Amino acid sequence: MTWLRRPFLYRAGILMGLIAVILLAPAPTRATTPRVHHITLDASRFAYTPGTIKVNPGDQVTIELRSLDVLHGLAIDGYAFELQAEPGQPDQYTFTAGEPGVFRMRCSVTCGNMHPFMVGKFQVGGNDLLWRAAFALGVLLLGLLVWRRP
Amino acid sequence: MNETIELNVLQKQAQEPASAPRRSNRFDLVSLPLVRRLVGSRWPLFLARALTLAGFLFTILAGLFGSRVGSANFAIIFVWIAWWTALKLVFIPLGGRSWCSVCPLPMPGEWLQQRGFVSPVQHRLGLGRRWPRRLRGTWLQAGFFLLIGLFSALTLTDPRVTAVVLLGLIALAVVLSLVFERRVFCSYVCPIGGFTGIYARTAPVEVRVKTASVCAEHRDKTCYTACPWGLYPLALQDSAACGLCMECLRVCPHDNIALNIRPFGTDLPVEKPSRRLDEAFLALVMLGSALAFAAVFTGSWGWLKNAAYAIGSLEWLGYSGGYLLLNLLVLPGLFAGAVWASGRLAGDRLPLRKQMSAAAQSLLPLGLFAWIAFTVSFALPKFGYVLSVLSDPLGWGWDLFGTAGSAGTFSAPQFSALLQAALLLVGFAWSLRVVDSNRPSGGAGSARGAVTLPLAGFNLLVSVGMLWLLLG
Numbered sequence: 349m350t351w352l353r354r355p356f357l358y359r360a361g362i363l364m365g366l367i368a369v370i371l372l373a374p375a376p377t378r379a380t381t382p383r384v385h386h387i388t389l390d391a392s393r394f395a396y397t398p399g400t401i402k403v404n405p406g407d408q409v410t411i412e413l414r415s416l417d418v419l420h421g422l423a424i425d426g427y428a429f430e431l432q433a434e435p436g437q438p439d440q441y442t443f444t445a446g447e448p449g450v451f452r453m454r455c456s457v458t459c460g461n462m463h464p465f466m467v468g469k470f471q472v473g474g475n476d477l478l479w480r481a482a483f484a485l486g487v488l489l490l491g492l493l494v495w496r497r498p
Numbered sequence: 499m500n501e502t503i504e505l506n507v508l509q510k511q512a513q514e515p516a517s518a519p520r521r522s523n524r525f526d527l528v529s530l531p532l533v534r535r536l537v538g539s540r541w542p543l544f545l546a547r548a549l550t551l552a553g554f555l556f557t558i559l560a561g562l563f564g565s566r567v568g569s570a571n572f573a574i575i576f577v578w579i580a581w582w583t584a585l586k587l588v589f590i591p592l593g594g595r596s597w598c599s600v601c602p603l604p605m606p607g608e609w610l611q612q613r614g615f616v617s618p619v620q621h622r623l624g625l626g627r628r629w630p631r632r633l634r635g636t637w638l639q640a641g642f643f644l645l646i647g648l649f650s651a652l653t654l655t656d657p658r659v660t661a662v663v664l665l666g667l668i669a670l671a672v673v674l675s676l677v678f679e680r681r682v683f684c685s686y687v688c689p690i691g692g693f694t695g696i697y698a699r700t701a702p703v704e705v706r707v708k709t710a711s712v713c714a715e716h717r718d719k720t721c722y723t724a725c726p727w728g729l730y731p732l733a734l735q736d737s738a739a740c741g742l743c744m745e746c747l748r749v750c751p752h753d754n755i756a757l758n759i760r761p762f763g764t765d766l767p768v769e770k771p772s773r774r775l776d777e778a779f780l781a782l783v784m785l786g787s788a789l790a791f792a793a794v795f796t797g798s799w800g801w802l803k804n805a806a807y808a809i810g811s812l813e814w815l816g817y818s819g820g821y822l823l824l825n826l827l828v829l830p831g832l833f834a835g836a837v838w839a840s841g842r843l844a845g846d847r848l849p850l851r852k853q854m855s856a857a858a859q860s861l862l863p864l865g866l867f868a869w870i871a872f873t874v875s876f877a878l879p880k881f882g883y884v885l886s887v888l889s890d891p892l893g894w895g896w897d898l899f900g901t902a903g904s905a906g907t908f909s910a911p912q913f914s915a916l917l918q919a920a921l922l923l924v925g926f927a928w929s930l931r932v933v934d935s936n937r938p939s940g941g942a943g944s945a946r947g948a949v950t951l952p953l954a955g956f957n958l959l960v961s962v963g964m965l966w967l968l969l970g
Contacts, residue, residue: 367923371916394807395800425879425911450969451911452879453798461568461655462807464880468798478969481919485926485961489954492930496950 367484382406391420396468403445412440421456448473526756537744546600554602561661565893571657572891575883583877594698598741607675624676635776639692640783651806680728695738699765712754721746736765767935771856778858786825788868792967839952846938860932867925871918926961
């Protein structure tokens with residue numbers, strides 16, 4: 349069991365533990381007064397405008413989907429609803445924004461060859477995971493400086 | 499005559515102490531009776547190849563005659579979702595170039611060349627010319643990969659284009675097999691071969707000789723003669739070129755070939771940097787392509803998707819210019835600058851080419867994990883399409899297995915985001931370890947730590963960019 353005495357394993361273990369804490373530690377909840385949003389989302393091949401929607405957890409959100417060319421759909425990862433709109437026939441849905449995070453909005457009706465990649469972003473609260481992961485990259489870099497090969 | 503000279507050079511290289519195979523932490527899979535039976539016969543490999551070739555031919559037919567809607571066509575979903583995902587998540591990380599051993603692309607050409615399906619005959623068909631020395635290395639593979647990148651939005655979404663690209667590749671492989679010796683298509687031309695080859699260096703498998711002296715004394719070199727890739731196992735210094743077909747094992751009269759399980763990334767610490775820049779360039783192209791594909795396919799910029807898709811338009815020219823600028827100028831320039839700065843801090847007297855060649859090894863774990871994270875983001879949500887096209891492969895309204903209606907997206911957004919972040923972190927951490935292993939020795943006091951900073955900074959920049967593209 350000589351491998352157990354290798355310092356690399358201990359260092360890797362410490363770094364992994366530290367990074368797990370950075371990524372997974374619960375963030376303090378930021379109390380915000382729920383707001384009401386009415387968002388008009390234009391769909392055309394193969395984009396949503398606006399491409400990113402930002403709201404806070406607990407906000408009441410109404411999305412009105414309008415199509416500018418062919419039949420398009422809208423589904424948001426983690427949310428159980430779907431909209432479909434044709435030119436001149438918008439569709440809308442009202443819901444409450446849930447857990448924080450960045451969720452992909454996807455077209456749910458085949459609208460052309462690039463249809464599977466017609467995506468937008470629905471951001472609830474701050475993008476904590478992005479900042480945490482970026483911070484973790486910095487911690488790894490620091491680890492290299494501290495534990496570099498002699 | 500040329501072959502004898504080359505073999506002598508390889509043998510000399512193989513006997514140099516710097517390239518002696520490192521033996522610790524290895525387990526020879528062939529010592530397991532079942533594995534020995536499987537790889538010792540040509541039939542299991544032939545059957546696997548026949549199966550992939552049948553799937554390949556069906557893919558081409560589906561692409562040509564099935565639905566024009568990409569997400570309803572077997573060709574698009576199986577090539578770009580199922581196979582592409584399996585390649586990056588399973589074949590390469592765990593098996594290196596294992597896909598190459600069953601890849602259908604070179605098969606028709608190889609069967610023609612060896613005039614047999616299972617066992618090669620002595621007198622081969624074709625001109626058997628040697629591949630021109632100036633075209634050796636991975637330059638062509640990098641070029642073809644860039645070409646695929648320029649047309650990726652169309653190729654990945656149009657079944658006809660996918661079928662034509664596959665037909666073109668197979669035709670090219672046949673022609674090259676009839677003009678040149680062995681598998682020059684796989685070794686020097688195939689863009690997928692370049693992709694799998696370069697990342698195979700990180701994988702935990704290798705073919706190596708058991709005892710070097712046995713090979714050195716063996717006059718016939720049956721392994722070299724039989725190897726479809728033209729490799730001499732004693733001279734193998736890394737796993738980038740070996741297609742794991744195990745032909746060397748089958749023909750070795752001394753039972754001196756091992757199929758080893760080894761620690762991940764064994765090939766990455768460089769003891770003797772080479773002057774070759776082709777692999778560094780290929781590694782940078784792979785990295786740049788991962789960034790570009792993440793922007794096009796997972797980003798929310800509709801104008802970018804439309805520009806990448808509208809082949810021949812002014813917008814597409816803009817996209818192409820940006821893609822080529824990133825891959826040919828920005829990333830290579832930043833990387834060369836980082837390597838130069840590291841060398842200056844260390845007072846390294848090695849030529850910049852050698853420093854870049856050694857430093858590029860750190861790009862391999864970084865790139866591999868960037869591709870894996872991209873795949874998790876790109877392919878997993880669309881995995882429902884695989885079940886759908888199994889039931890209705892041509893998009894003709896069939897429902898063979900009752901799964902035609904399951905084309906919905908697989909959704910676990912928070913887990914998926916966390917997984918992508920974790921993958922990028924693993925790739926960055928591994929790349930830092932390689933930066934440290936391959937850093938130039940030298941520098942004094944605080945400069946010793948600073949030597950690694952420019953290259954680590956380059957890798958950090960790429961990781962942050964990928965993180966932002968996937969999670970931002």
